[in-house]
Amino acid sequence: MIDGNTLIFATPGDPVAQVRLPEVMEAVFAALGVNAVWVPMHVGPEGLAAVLQGLRTIRNFRGITVAIPYKPAVGAMLDRLTPRAQASGSVNLVRLDPDGKLLGDIVDGAGFVRGLELCGYAVKGATAWLVGVGGGGSAIAAALAEAGVARLYLTELNKERAAAIHERLGRYYPKTPLQIVHGPPDRVDFAINATPCGLGPDDPMPFDPSVLSEKTVVCDIIMKPRETRLLQAAQVRGMRVHHGQHMLDAQIPMYLEFLGIPFPDERAVMEISSRA
Amino acid sequence: MIDGNTLIFATPGDPVAQVRLPEVMEAVFAALGVNAVWVPMHVGPEGLAAVLQGLRTIRNFRGITVAIPYKPAVGAMLDRLTPRAQASGSVNLVRLDPDGKLLGDIVDGAGFVRGLELCGYAVKGATAWLVGVGGGGSAIAAALAEAGVARLYLTELNKERAAAIHERLGRYYPKTPLQIVHGPPDRVDFAINATPCGLGPDDPMPFDPSVLSEKTVVCDIIMKPRETRLLQAAQVRGMRVHHGQHMLDAQIPMYLEFLGIPFPDERAVMEISSRA
Numbered sequence: 397m398i399d400g401n402t403l404i405f406a407t408p409g410d411p412v413a414q415v416r417l418p419e420v421m422e423a424v425f426a427a428l429g430v431n432a433v434w435v436p437m438h439v440g441p442e443g444l445a446a447v448l449q450g451l452r453t454i455r456n457f458r459g460i461t462v463a464i465p466y467k468p469a470v471g472a473m474l475d476r477l478t479p480r481a482q483a484s485g486s487v488n489l490v491r492l493d494p495d496g497k498l499l500g501d502i503v504d505g506a507g508f509v510r511g512l513e514l515c516g517y518a519v520k521g522a523t524a525w526l527v528g529v530g531g532g533g534s535a536i537a538a539a540l541a542e543a544g545v546a547r548l549y550l551t552e553l554n555k556e557r558a559a560a561i562h563e564r565l566g567r568y569y570p571k572t573p574l575q576i577v578h579g580p581p582d583r584v585d586f587a588i589n590a591t592p593c594g595l596g597p598d599d600p601m602p603f604d605p606s607v608l609s610e611k612t613v614v615c616d617i618i619m620k621p622r623e624t625r626l627l628q629a630a631q632v633r634g635m636r637v638h639h640g641q642h643m644l645d646a647q648i649p650m651y652l653e654f655l656g657i658p659f660p661d662e663r664a665v666m667e668i669s670s671r672a
Numbered sequence: 673m674i675d676g677n678t679l680i681f682a683t684p685g686d687p688v689a690q691v692r693l694p695e696v697m698e699a700v701f702a703a704l705g706v707n708a709v710w711v712p713m714h715v716g717p718e719g720l721a722a723v724l725q726g727l728r729t730i731r732n733f734r735g736i737t738v739a740i741p742y743k744p745a746v747g748a749m750l751d752r753l754t755p756r757a758q759a760s761g762s763v764n765l766v767r768l769d770p771d772g773k774l775l776g777d778i779v780d781g782a783g784f785v786r787g788l789e790l791c792g793y794a795v796k797g798a799t800a801w802l803v804g805v806g807g808g809g810s811a812i813a814a815a816l817a818e819a820g821v822a823r824l825y826l827t828e829l830n831k832e833r834a835a836a837i838h839e840r841l842g843r844y845y846p847k848t849p850l851q852i853v854h855g856p857p858d859r860v861d862f863a864i865n866a867t868p869c870g871l872g873p874d875d876p877m878p879f880d881p882s883v884l885s886e887k888t889v890v891c892d893i894i895m896k897p898r899e900t901r902l903l904q905a906a907q908v909r910g911m912r913v914h915h916g917q918h919m920l921d922a923q924i925p926m927y928l929e930f931l932g933i934p935f936p937d938e939r940a941v942m943e944i945s946s947r948a
Binding site: 414 | 673674676677678680684687688689690691692695709710712714715716718719722723725728729732733
């Protein structure tokens with residue numbers, strides 16, 4: 397029930413009709429007893445500036461997540477970025493800090509890593525092959541480096557994009573061994589699709605899981621369909637797979653924490669969001 | 673249920689915790705099946721500018737009502753005002769028109785007049801004595817003039833305020849006979865309290881109903897308490913009274929109409945809002 401004390405959160409995007417977070421957060425707020433509302437905001441680039449100005453000045457407007465196409469662009473409009481947001485070149489979370497500065501973060505990648513951990517996989521010290529370093533992939537690359545992978549292999553057809561993420565990761569995570577590769581490495585713990593390949597029913601697989609060691613965990617960040625052709629092929633071969641939904645579910649507690657909304661238990665929040 | 677297609681409406685104010693409209697509109701939207709949310713926005717003067725900029729640029733942000741203390745100030749930030757908003761010197765409704773201009777209106781007074789009509793009273797051709805021409809009173813004065821009262825008497829202790837509304841009403845409604853008085857006129861159809869006298873339990877009455885003709889309808893715009901000392905005294909004397917709540921209930925359909933939200937039936941909407 398909205399009243400005069402309700403806090404406002406928002407997701408600006410263009411388009412915004414596909415955004416599911418407002419529904420998810422309505423369920424989360426209700427379950428947690430938080431007097432807050434999460435609204436979609438359909439904005440062009442000039443509207444994004446208006447939303448940020450609103451964050452600075454509307455006292456019960458407390459934070460945003462950023463939807464397409466603004467994740468790469470919004471960082472330049474903020475006062476501060478977390479290291480992983482700087483390294484990934486994208487922002488998906490913004491809040492106003494008590495000193496009046498807007499802070500940007502990205503938890504897409506952290507959500508992916510936490511999703512793996514919650515499924516029982518150790519990420520620290522592991523080796524990972526990441527295919528695709530667009531918005532989502534860049535964030536995952538930064539989060540894998542931040543989580544302390546022993547070695548990170550990147551494959552990306554767009555050479556400029558590959559060079560840019562290679563340079564940024566080298567700057568922010570100089571201790572992480574990093575290698576651009578054009579095909580599957582000999583042996584990795586995780587092989588991750590972060591390309592859009594698999595969204596469409598006739599899409600080719602982003603890579604062939606049969607050339608990997610059978611111990612490799614094959615991961616996809618695509619949520620719909622849940623069973624992408626890649627994951628199906630890996631399962632047929634008896635490999636372990638990791639679905640795209642985990643990445644989103646694990647982010648909801650991170651949104652709450654970043655935005656200062658108290659919650660008692662990470663798994664309880666994920667359970668609510670996965671049911672919403 | 674909020675989703676990616678939800679429209680946003682808001683009430684900026686300072687403070688805003690006391691604002692009841694978000695709750696009322698949640699019930700109205702639910703009953704009408706409108707996918708929209710009404711949020712309170714706690715803003716200082718610079719935040720009001722941010723809210724208006726949001727109205728111009730956030731495509732699913734469709735309109736606002738203005739709470740204290742911004743009704744007198746917001747007009748200067750808009751592109752266009754209705755005649756009654758110009759005459760009353762206040763704005764409580766703002767929308768973005770298709771040509772990109774912000775239009776301000778005020779329906780506080782219109783809601784009061786409509787509330788009288790819906791209770792079976794004829795306002796056109798009647799005589800009215802209005803005590804207090806602050807924000808609410810000015811809007812009521814303009815609405816009574818617009819509704820075609822035969823004569824309007826005004827009482828206001830603040831001489832500057834009295835002179836200002838006298839000048840504006842004379843300009844926008846030159847055909848309405850208007851008179852500043854310092855005590856009760858001999859005979860009026862409606863005697864209206866638009867001062868804050870009666871909000872507090874120990875407040876004196878704004879005027880003594882016993883000096884008026886017994887046929888006068890005694891009106892209050894105070895909603896809490898419902899039975900002000902003024903209305904109680906009038907009832908004791910057997911006079912008809914008109915409660916403050918009618919003014920608010922009658923405004924809800926006006927908000928919907930101004931903001932372009934379809935609704936089938938005025939009384940049905942008022943019934944929903946009065947129950948919320």
